[in-house]
Amino acid sequence: MQTDVYYQKKELPSKLSRLGITLLLIGVVLGIVAFFVDDTRASFNYVISYTFIVSIAVGALFLVSLEYIVGAVWSVPFRRVIELFAGIIPLLLILVIPLLFNMHNIFTWTHEDIIAQDKILQGKTPYLNIPFFAIRVFVIIILWSAFYFVITRNSVRQDSTGDQKLTTINIRLSAIFVIVFAVTISITAFDWLMSIEPHWFSTIFGVYYFAGTVIAALAAATLATVLLNEKGYLHNKINDDHFYSFGALMFVFVNFWGYIAFSQYLLIWYADLPEETSWFLHKWEGSWAIISILMIVIHFLVPYIALLSQPAKMDPKRLKFAAVWLLFAHLFDLFWIVMPEMPGMENGYSFSWIDLVFPIGSVGFIILIFSLKAKKANLIPVGDPKLKRGLDFHL
C-alpha cells in the first residue's frame, strides 16, 4: 500500500444509482412497448443506443491503454474513473442479444428475397451473412472483455500491492490492445453502421466511428471527473492543469472528427461516383438536409468555438457544458448515420416518442453500471507508482 498519497474512499451517494435505475427502467419498459408498437423503428433506435454504449465503454478502455502506452502522467489520478466506464464492456454480450434477434428489421442483406434479385449483395454474402456476422460480434466483444478484465485486474491489484511490475505488464497489454482495438472498432463500424445500407462503402468509415468513439469516451470521462471532483470524491490536489488536459484532448478530437468527416465527404463529393454519393444524397432528402447541416454545427462548430480559448479548457463549468454537448453530438452523429436508412424515412424525418426512449435507457444504463462499479473500487489508483507525479502535475 502506497502511503505518500492520502486518499480516503467515499461512497457515491445512492441517489446516483437510483437515478440510473429509474432511467434504465423507463427505457426498458417503454423500449419493450416500442418493440410491440413499431419493431423496425425500435430496432434502428437500439442500434444507435448500442453503438453509443460501445463508444463509451470501448473508447474508455482505449483511453486507459493510451495512458499506459504513452506513459502519460497527468491522467493517472483519473484512470480508475475511466476504467469504471470500461466496466460496461462485458455487459455488451447481453446488450447485443436483442439486436441479433432483430437483425431482420435492420439489415436488408438478411432478406433472402432481396439478395436473390441483387447481384451486388450476392457478391457480398461471403462477408455479410448471419452466422459470420454473429461470430464476428461475439469474438470482438469477447476480445474486448478479455483485455478489459486483465488490464483492470492488474490496475486494481496494484491498489493493494503497489507493484511496479503490473504497470509494465499493462503497458505491453495495452500495446497489443491498441492494435486489436483499431481492427475491431473498424469492423464494428462496418458491421453495425455501414452495412445498414449494404451497397454503400467507405474505407475511412472505421476511422470516422473511431473519432466519435474517442470523443464520447473523453466527454464521459471529463463529465464524470469534473462532477466527482466538485463533490470532493477525488483528490484535493487536482487542479486547472488537469482539466486543461481534458479540454485540450476533447478539442483535438473535435478537430480530428471534423478532419475525418470532411475527408470522407470531400473524396466522395469529388469522385462523384453514384454508388458512393447515394449515401450522402440520401441524407439531403427533405428535412434530412436540415439535420445534416445541424450535424456540422453541433458536432464541429459549437464545440470548436466553446473549447477554443485557454480559459475555456480549464473552467470546470464550461468543460461540463462541452462534455454534455459532445456526448449529445456523438449520439446525434449515430442518429444521423442510422436513421435516414430506415424504411419509410427516405424523404425526411418524422418524430416519434420511440426516438427518445432508447437514449434515456442507455444513459440510465451507463449511470447505473458506473455507480455499481464505483461501490467496490477506489476512485483513484492509489497504488500506481506514477500517482504522486500525476497529482503534482503542472503545465
Added chain:
Amino acid sequence: MPDTKNIYGIAALFNKPDDIITAASKIADSGYTKWDVNTPYPVHGMDNAMKLKPSKLGFVTLFFGLSGTTIALLLMWYTLSVDYPLVIGGKPFFALPAFIPVTFELTVLLATVSTIVAMFAFFFGLPNNDHPINDTNYIKKVSVDHFGVIIEASDPKFSQTTVEQLLKSLNPVSIEVIYQKEKIRYPIFEKKFIMFLVVVAVIVSAGTYVTLDKLMFLLPFNWMMDQAKIIPQSRTELFQDERGMRAPVEGTVARGFLPYPFKGVDEPPEFLSNPLIPTKQNLELGKKKFLTFCSPCHGNFGDGDSRLRGQFPNPPSLHSERIRNFEDGHIYHVITNGKNVMPSYAAQIDCEERWAIVNYIRVLQRSKNASDKDLKMVSQETGTKDAN
C-alpha cells in the same frame, strides 16, 4: 562597457526554485510592474506567483488565422467564380468543399508563422544583443544553477534603497546592481559610410545609363518581355479584325496533306491510283502506322479482333473476298473518309503514310491467302518464316 551612472535594474540570486517562487510572489504583492525572473529551466507555478496575465499571443494567432481563412476564400471565390470561371470536374464555380483544404492550409500557415514571428519580434523583443544583463555575473549564474529576479529602474515605484531593502528581506544569495550599457556604435551605420554607399550607387547607375543609352544607343536593360511582336491568342491593333493570329488563306494546303477530291463523298465516281510502289522501306512505314492507328480495332493482322474488349464495335475482317477485291484507291478512300463507325484518319495520317498502309494491308491479305506459288517462293528462301 557598463555606464555606471545609469542603473538598469537591481538583481538578486537565489539557490532554490521554492525561494524564487516566494520571492516572485512577494515582489508581485508589493506592486512592482517592470520586473522579471530568470531561471535555468521553466519553473512550474511561476505564472501564478508573478501574477502574470494570460499572454496576448493567442489573439495574434486568432487574428492571422481568421485572416488566412478570409484571404483564401476570397481569393478562390474571385479567381474561380468571378474573374475566370472555369468548369473543373463538372463542379459548380463556387465549389466550397474543394476550397476547404486550401483554406485550412492557409489558415494554419498564417496562424503559425505569424505566431512565431510575433513571439520573437514583439513578445521577446529579439534581436537584443546589447541587452544590459548580457555579460553580467547575474546572467552567467541564472543560466547555469541559480534563480534570479531583477527589478528594473524603469518601474514607476523604483528607488534604489527600497528595492535593495525588499530584495535583502527575501534572503538572497547575492544582490547585484546592473547598469545600462553604453551604446555600441556599429561602423556600417556610420553616416559617412552610408553616404559613401549612396554616392557609389549614384555614380555607377548614372554612368551605366549614360554609356549605354546616350553613347551606345542601347536600352539600359534588354527586357525580354517588351518585344515588338504580336503574341498568339492576343489582341492587336495592327489588323482590322484585331486578331493576333491570322487565319490561313483560302485554299492553303498543309505540308504532307494534299487535298482529297472526294472528301465527304460516300460513293466516289472513281478512285485514285496508288502512286507508291511497295518497297521494303515504305512497307515498314505502313506496318508501323497500321500497328499504331489501325490495329486497335482491326487487330494486328487485320482479322477484326479488336483489342478494345467491346468498348467499340469490332470491324469486319480485312481478309474477306470483298475487301481483297477493293481497288487500292478504295482502301485509301476509307482511311481518308472513314466508313460506318470508323472515323476519318486524314488528320492523323498523311497521304504517303496512307498509301503505305494500303500496301501493307495488301501484304497481310496475300500472306493470309497465300497461293501455292507464294508458298514455294517462301520455302525456297530458307529460314524466312516471318509471316509479315
